[in-house]
Amino acid sequence: MIPASFDYIRATSLAHAIGLLQTDPDGSKLVAGGHTLIPTLKLRLASPALLIDIGGISELKGIEVADRVRIGALTTHAELLASEPLRKLLPIFYQAADLIADPQVRNRGTIGGSLANADPAADWPAVSIALHAELELAGPAGRRHVAAKDFFVDIMTTALGHDEVLVAIHIPYPNTGAQFRYRKIRHPASGYAVVGVAVALRLQDGLVSEAAIGITGATGRAFAADSASAHLNGKPLSSQNIANAALLACEQAECLSDGYASADYRKHLLRTEIIRALTSLTNA
Numbered sequence: 096m097i098p099a100s101f102d103y104i105r106a107t108s109l110a111h112a113i114g115l116l117q118t119d120p121d122g123s124k125l126v127a128g129g130h131t132l133i134p135t136l137k138l139r140l141a142s143p144a145l146l147i148d149i150g151g152i153s154e155l156k157g158i159e160v161a162d163r164v165r166i167g168a169l170t171t172h173a174e175l176l177a178s179e180p181l182r183k184l185l186p187i188f189y190q191a192a193d194l195i196a197d198p199q200v201r202n203r204g205t206i207g208g209s210l211a212n213a214d215p216a217a218d219w220p221a222v223s224i225a226l227h228a229e230l231e232l233a234g235p236a237g238r239r240h241v242a243a244k245d246f247f248v249d250i251m252t253t254a255l256g257h258d259e260v261l262v263a264i265h266i267p268y269p270n271t272g273a274q275f276r277y278r279k280i281r282h283p284a285s286g287y288a289v290v291g292v293a294v295a296l297r298l299q300d301g302l303v304s305e306a307a308i309g310i311t312g313a314t315g316r317a318f319a320a321d322s323a324s325a326h327l328n329g330k331p332l333s334s335q336n337i338a339n340a341a342l343l344a345c346e347q348a349e350c351l352s353d354g355y356a357s358a359d360y361r362k363h364l365l366r367t368e369i370i371r372a373l374t375s376l377t378n379a
């Protein structure tokens with residue numbers, strides 16, 4: 096449990112961090128909260144020659160809730176849990192952060208680290224997909240925005256280039272009446288999602304006018320359950336429509352299998368959690 100030796104530099108600015116990444120893209124790693132990276136180094140699953148600490152870069156910090164919502168990549172789970180303006184506008188951040196691990200992990204782990212790491216069982220990928228978030232990336236060629244639904248490519252693989260930094264998460268201001276729900280089946284040891292479901296939904300005159308569902312835990316990467324969302328649009332949120340939507344999402348999911356949950360069991364949990372999440376919004 097002792098990492099291989101590495102150099103350590105605390106980046107003083109975003110440009111500094113990108114410059115350092117460029118000098119050795121394969122041999123350097125950014126470190127934010129370190130709650131995934133440090134165990135990975137200790138297990139020698141990675142042995143970068145250089146760790147670039149981005150913890151002091153002010154541009155990566157802070158939660159802005161105004162006519163737009165911007166969350167800096169270095170924002171910790173605990174900060175997301177504690178933000179009253181965010182809880183008022185987008186309570187799904189509170190709901191999800193409250194289910195992440197334990198206070199120690201929540202105090203150190205960052206939303207940017209979670210998204211960049213793309214663990215298939217992490218919570219924020221599903222939330223960012225359901226909220227139609229855009230992820231702001233900065234690299235040597237400048238800035239670009241990637242929709243959350245396109246960001247997660249495979250297990251632990253994202254659209255981030257080797258020399259890019261995730262700067263912030265941008266979320267469109269929700270329409271009046273939008274409702275949100277995050278539910279998950281927690282792994283009993285880590286708290287990670289065996290299955291996690293994020294829903295953003297709006298009802299108008301008894302019919303669904305907007306629906307977006309993000310799924311994590313079930314498959315190798317978080318995904319948007321588009322066929323389920325499309326099925327709900329324009330319909331009442333009846334138990335039959337909810338059940339149909341849950342089945343459509345399950346059809347889209349090639350579920351993972353591991354020692355804790357088989358693929359069939361995960362699929363069962365996915366269906367159940369989607370039904371529970373949507374049903375909880377019918378009476379909200």
Ligand SMILES: Cc1cc2nc3c(=O)[nH]c(=O)nc-3n(C[C@H](O)[C@H](O)[C@H](O)COP(=O)(O)OP(=O)(O)OC[C@H]3O[C@@H](n4cnc5c(N)ncnc54)[C@H](O)[C@@H]3O)c2cc1C
Pocket residue numbers: 124125126127128129130131132133149168169172194195196197200201203204205206207208209211212216217218219255259260261262285286287288
């Ligand atoms: C015991 C335990 C339980 C956990 N339970 C949960 C849980 O229930 N749910 C959950 O979602 N997560 C869980 N986590 C994960 C944790 O919450 C963190 O989100 C995760 O460790 C990554 O965030 P970090 O800031 O620690 O990133 P780091 O460990 O510092 O970095 C992770 C990876 O992301 C890269 N990276 C970090 N920041 C950026 C950036 N801004 N731009 C580009 N790349 C970047 C790093 O180079 C590295 O490859 C758990 C972790 C532990 C140790």
